[in-house]
Amino acid sequence: MDIGILTTRNHRYHPNRRFIEAALRMGHRPLLIDPWKCQLVVGHNGGTMMYRGKGFPHLDVVLPRIGATIEDYEMAVVKQLELMAIPLVNGFDSIAKSRDKFSCLQILASYGIRVPRSIVVTDCRNLVKLMWDLNGPPVIVKLLRGRQGTGVTLAESLQAVEFVLNNLSGFGDAALLQEFVEESRGRDVRALVVGGEVKASMVRQSRGEDFRSNIHLKGVGAGIDLSEEYRDVAVKSAKALGLDIAGVDMLESRDGPMVLEVNYSPGFRELEKVARMDIAESILNYAVNMVKGEQS
Ligand SMILES: Nc1ncnc2c1ncn2[C@@H]1O[C@H](COP(=O)(O)OP(=O)(O)O)[C@@H](O)[C@H]1O
Ligand SMILES: [Mg+2]
Known part of the structure; x- marks a missing residue:
């Protein structure tokens, strides 16, 4: 089968390398697809896509592997693959739900799955009350779309929470305050x-x-x-x-x-x-x- 890996990284990146090795061993043809080299096309015949200015390669299945930092354009590429009826592991909707930490927690909580008590904030208003509600300080402060631990911090005091929030500008307009599970x-x-x-x-x-x-x-x-x-x-x-x-x-x-x-x-x-x-x-x-x- 022709197996596409949608990724912004090259073949040396660990998961990509492992997927390529495994696919070849299994007798398949792996192909790394860079979303930024895809050109989305829509017209009266529906949607299609070009790759590096040429026809899109044949793919039997695609694994989107961009991570939590996946951008809107990259999401549009995933959507286009779906519209082209190429099977995806995972599909557009599931990625849209899980790419942002709060949206993920919203859905999990709605299914009755236990998650740490979390509050989305866009400014420093009512922090004293929110701390009370989260049984802190200390509380955890998170970027909605961080990864590998880089967007997560433990704030030990109200001042620390304020400091972190005030310095988050440029990282998107909301952050997550979360109960610290000590x-x-x-x-x-x-x-x-x-x-x-x-x-x-x-x-x-x-x-x-x-x-x-x-x-x-x-x-x-x-x-x-x-x-x-x-x-x-x-x-x-x-x-x-x-x-x-x-x-x-x-x-x-x-x-x-x-x-x-x-x-x-x-x-x-x-x-x-x-x-x-x-x-x-x-x-x-x-x-x-x-x-x-x-x-x-
Ligand atoms: N509410 C919490 N209580 C205790 N530890 C936490 C909490 N949130 C995160 N951590 C610690 O921080 C790590 C990173 O947090 P996580 O939400 O998984 O962000 P990332 O996407 O950066 O991995 C977790 O693996 C865990 O060890
Ligand atoms: Mg994590």
Whole structure:
């Protein structure tokens, strides 16, 4: 099959490299597609797309792999692929729901999935009341579309919250204030859901004092035998957002799993090491079988 990876990165980027290796080994033809080299065309015949000024290559399936920072133009490319009836893993709607942390939490909460209490703010008004409501300070302050831990901070005082919010201009006009789940400081659980099943999981532990456990901030992963309860929550979260592939981040709160966020194009370098499995192959297998299922 012709398998497209929609990405702004090159073949050396870990997930891309792994997808290419796995696809070739499985006898498929992988192709990295740069959304910024796609030209969207609409006319009275509907929509199509050119690639680098030429006809769009034949693709049996596409994996959008742009991450939480996916821009509106890149979303339009995803939409166009969908309108061209190319099967997507994951599709436009599910990406639109999960790319922004608050929209993700909104949907999860509406499905009865436990999430940390969170408030969207656009300025510093009523902060004293909001702190009270979030049982802080300390509270967590987040950018709506941060990734790899870079847009998340722990504010220890009201002044710190104010300082962070006042310095967020240029990062979009809203931020998320969130209850700090102290008991899971520096630790979270990542579950990879593929096609409604948890395929691999790990617990991530920060090194040193950082309250964030992101691998990109030198956190380390370790194997974990995920309980039924955590598996269930991960699968339900992916389903609520309509995601075929999902990296579900959960905190181990006193009262059980709490979903922090769901990533629609999760990285898997650490998880492949920890789980000792070929995650690229597992994702591609799902994509290929999905297409075969649709064709038959
Ligand atoms: N409400 C919270 N309570 C405790 N720790 C948190 C909370 N929110 C985030 N963290 C820590 O910060 C890390 C990054 O937060 P997350 O929301 O997953 O953002 P990112 O998209 O940058 O990974 C999490 O993996 C977790 O370790
Ligand atoms: Mg995260």
